[in-house]
Amino acid sequence: MDLNAWKSQLRKGAAELAVLATLDRHESYGLDLLDRIHASGGLELSEGSIYPLLNRLQKEGKIRGRWVEDPEAAHPRKYYAVTDEGRALLAEMLAEWTQFEAGMRQILGAEAVREPR
């Protein structure tokens, strides 16, 4: 397995959590959401993957979209917000994530804190 394949697998699971967590804090439209996630620097999400992901989460009832005519934009924007169902999922995912992170730290031990040479 090469590094890029592994990175894409790693990102895959994290993307949903990142989207739900970001939308939970700010109702956003696609590009705005992408900016917020990229601004954190931790996760790269491609422009081609964010909309299909939003589409799926909406169909699953985890987020809700509404069209807004922003005065600053010449076209309508679709703003997404987390639904109650999505918020419940987010809480579960966060718990899993925390546990996973702690577990991985344990497994990696000194490796994780060692400075790269």
Added chain:
Amino acid sequence: MSRAEASGRLDAYLARLDAALADVPAEERRDILLETRGHVLEQTGRTNRGVDAVLAELGAPEEYARRFRPGQDDAEEAAAADEPAPRPGALHDLARLATGGWKTLPLLFVVAFWYAIALMWLCVAVLKLLAPSTVGYWMTGPEGHRRFSFIGISPEPRPGTEVVGYALVPIALLLALVIHFAVSRGLRMLYARWPEPGTRGERT
């Protein structure tokens, strides 16, 4: 690129995306198209990237449309990640036989023999087209008491009558193909039970 040209590119992309999403419910499709349109307009407006560059980021419309299918994206990527190494072809198997030392020698002869037979049938098919009178299935004897006399390639005229004619071409081709596939298949089955050193457990 002029503004009209850029808008034309975007419209063409959206039209293809629309067609590729034909089986998606109308309202959802409209949302996807509107959202894609807004994204491209906004992204080209705020960055210096042209329409083509922003569209390229999304991928070909048909490919992009596929990512909206439930489970499609995940299934595909998982499949791509788990894809086995391409199976080497029959030639590779033959090369293994040829370089396998004395243990594989008898098998090499058998396989080479059958490949030669397949090749012969191929020659029969080609020759029947090039020199019809020298290739065929001849029979002697009077009507009703025919006896087989000769089948194949004969440089000299054969006694008796040739009975198959040009039907020999597809028959010979079919025989060549059947033998080829049978031998290749046999080799594969053999190798499935007798893996090449170093290939087993290579993908973990």
